[in-house]
Amino acid sequence: MQLHVVMNGSRLSALLDSSSTHNVIDVKVAAHAAIAIQDQAGLNIIVANGNQLLSQGYFWDMRFKIGDELFTADCYGFALGSYDMVLGVQWLESLGPVLWDFSKCTMEFVCHGHHILWYVVNQSLGSRTTFSKSRITRKGYGGDKYNQERCTRVQAPLSYHSARG
Known part of the structure; x- marks a missing residue:
């Protein structure tokens, strides 16, 4: 990624x-x-x-x-x-357990008490836009209640193309 x-x-x-x-x-x-x-x-x-x-x-x-x-x-x-x-x-x-889903181009982990999700939202013109989504949970990783949610855009150069026909 x-x-x-x-x-x-x-x-x-x-x-x-x-x-x-x-x-x-x-x-x-x-x-x-x-x-x-x-x-x-x-x-x-x-x-x-x-x-x-x-x-x-x-x-x-x-x-x-x-x-x-x-x-x-x-x-x-x-x-x-x-x-x-x-x-x-x-x-x-150092991130601890990481869930990397290559079929969905996502990466999830918990860092500093935040659930972080990076995912690709745009695959056109040789670049991808990856969003970084962080959540602070009351119950820890995977909890249903959230105190805060942040979403920031992380520009990512295209690392690979997937041809589907």
């Missing part, structure tokens, strides 16, 4: 990727967003095409927003090129 995150006022394109073990950020993008890099022994990763990359440092406790929700992540720095940031299992596991 692709979406946009806001970090230090900069809007970044991010990929949520359950096949990536670590979080990574493009070092040039991080510098533009004024994120300080920490020298650390490099992580050597193998990317999808088989090439190996050595990290250029580490970014601790980076804060960013998706919609109205605030999140944090630690990321290795690389020259990525295609995405500004990849949020892998290292970040996804």
Whole structure:
């Protein structure tokens, strides 16, 4: 799933990727967003095409927003090129249980006491609009009574097309 995150006022394109073990950020993008890099022994990763990359440092406790929700992540720095940031299992596991329905293009989880639902509402012209819907429940996840409901729009670049005939 692709979406946009806001970090230090900069809007970044991010990929949520359950096949990536670590979080990574493009070092040039991080510098533009004024994120300080920490020298650390490099992580050597193998990317999808088989090439190996050595990290250029580490970014601790980076804060960013998706919609109205605030999140944090630690990321290795690389020259990525295609995405500004990849949020892998290292970040996804911090969300707790996640329900991902690829047939409906939705992702649900509970974070900071909110039930969060991200879903695609527009699939035209090479982009998707993903809505982030947060609910604070009285009974916890799945409760019927809600104290508050927020819905914010998160612009997401198109990550895939589905041809149906």
